[in-house]
Amino acid sequence: MEIILKEDIIGLGFKNDIVNVKSGYGRNYLIPQGKGVIASPMAKKILAENLKQQAHKLAAMKEAAEKKAEAIKDVALCIAAKVSATGQLYGSVGANQVADELKKLGHEIDRKIITMKDAKTIGDFVAMVHFHKEVTVEIPVKVVAENAIAKENKEEVAAPVVEEAPVAEEAPAQEETAEE
Numbered sequence: 607m608e609i610i611l612k613e614d615i616i617g618l619g620f621k622n623d624i625v626n627v628k629s630g631y632g633r634n635y636l637i638p639q640g641k642g643v644i645a646s647p648m649a650k651k652i653l654a655e656n657l658k659q660q661a662h663k664l665a666a667m668k669e670a671a672e673k674k675a676e677a678i679k680d681v682a683l684c685i686a687a688k689v690s691a692t693g694q695l696y697g698s699v700g701a702n703q704v705a706d707e708l709k710k711l712g713h714e715i716d717r718k719i720i721t722m723k724d725a726k727t728i729g730d731f732v733a734m735v736h737f738h739k740e741v742t743v744e745i746p747v748k749v750v751a752e753n754a755i756a757k758e759n760k761e762e763v764a765a766p767v768v769e770e771a772p773v774a775e776e777a778p779a780q781e782e783t784a785e786e
Contacts, residue, residue, distance in 0.1 A: 607632045608645035610653055615641060622653060671737035678715070678735065682746045683707045689728060689751040698724040699749050704733045708745075725749045 607629040636642035705717035722733040
């Protein structure tokens, strides 16, 4: 008995495949469960037309996914997290935090298409963004301690003050020479 599958069935085939099964399996399981239909000549014509129409839609979806992937392919994230003295994170950094950081950078990406092994320590990790079954982008994620970022910001603020101080000292010296 020929059956057109309506969904993927492990060990049998994928959606829209035409497979040969024993008639009892087809009549008693696949058709009543809605997992397949009898492959009549009319059903085969409908399947062929659906596949033809879906080809254009799938190509357009893949093209849109490639454009989105191109926009974020060079993005690298640095996420600050609270850390204990031993370097363990309080909690973990996962797909939600990656999606939030991408949103801050102006890339609206659903967290459900991001896969990442939860980061529970400080270090470098990789987040995978699956735009399409054939289009995937790897984003490097660096997890750092919040304290380290606060120290870096203080050093950056202190550095311009140090640079401005010698300039301020030189100005009074020039005024004294102008008076003499």
